[in-house]
Amino acid sequence: MILAIETSCDETAVALSDAEGRPLVSKIASQIAIHARYGGVVPEVASRNHSHDLRPLCEAALAEAKVQPQDIALIAATSGPGLASSLLVGNTFAKAMVVGLRVPFYAVNHLEGHLLSPFLNAGGTIEPHVGLVVSGGHTLLIEVRRVGEYHLLGSTKDDAAGEAFDKVGRLLALPYPGGPHIAEQAESGNSQAFSLPRSMINSGDFDFSFSGLKTSARYLLDAMSEEERQSSLPDVCASFQEAIVDVLVSKLIDACRATGHRLAAVSGGVSCNRRLRSQMANAAKKAGIELLLADPDFTTDNAAMIAFVAAMRRKSECPPSSLDSDIDPNLRLGSSSHS
């Protein structure tokens, strides 16, 4: 049994998974409602809530899975990237349990958790592929050669895709985080109603830029009266969402063509967006590419993806982490052709 702990940002998450990384229990104590009133995550508040919630969540996970602490053979915790004070809570808790139970410890990169999450329910074998991670903090195109061998193809030059959703959500006075609210509004909107830029779609590389799109959305809204803003909300949301989806789909397919991979995987909080999922599926089918989308339950931050990375590392005989290993708020993933 693997116990995994994820506290990189504002979700306290605990999972218990089997040796193959298949989750038995995946529990999340969400802090979204707490941070919503500030319009974003307040680090100090997040870490206090992790400290408060982690132990009861862990006990609840063990009880639900009918697992005794002695049944735990390995403990994993997210070591970065993320908020330092949040990462510290989960890491210290995990290491204390490691000392008490005398089991190996795996420090896991949060982005590797997202990256491999589409394989969580796909039999546990990671095939070489191109992975797209689209979350609140990152937009990454990565060539995965095998577990632990990642080559960064491209990333965002400014805002991450989720960050763009959240910033435009704020412009539209939607609750935090804006992503799911924009997606909901977009369901009844016309994606062709407003013309918004698809930045860098033909840049010939695998980098992204979303801040220009956000600025265009601001200009569009500034030119509207309050009534117009209200009545065109679904159309603005659908047009904005479509601009992001178009770029993500186009770059992923291009990256598959350029690297010769016939398998693509999409993960991270934004990957639960329904329009993104359906457009990805259409484009992949047309291009003859097999597509794995992370299960919607494991797109936003969770600990099952952290347990899965630990299981895959264990399987590939990767040595455990030292208890002296530190957290790293700026932890990166993979080698880059840019540096």
Ligand code: KG4
């Ligand atoms: O992966 P995640 O939980 O956290 C990070 O590691 O950043 O991603 C959170 C992001 C937020 O920006 C949120 O607005 C976005 O995922 N998100 C969505 C949707 N659901 C969550 N964006 C677009 N459409 C959605 N349905």
Ligand code: ZN
């Ligand atoms: Zn995340």
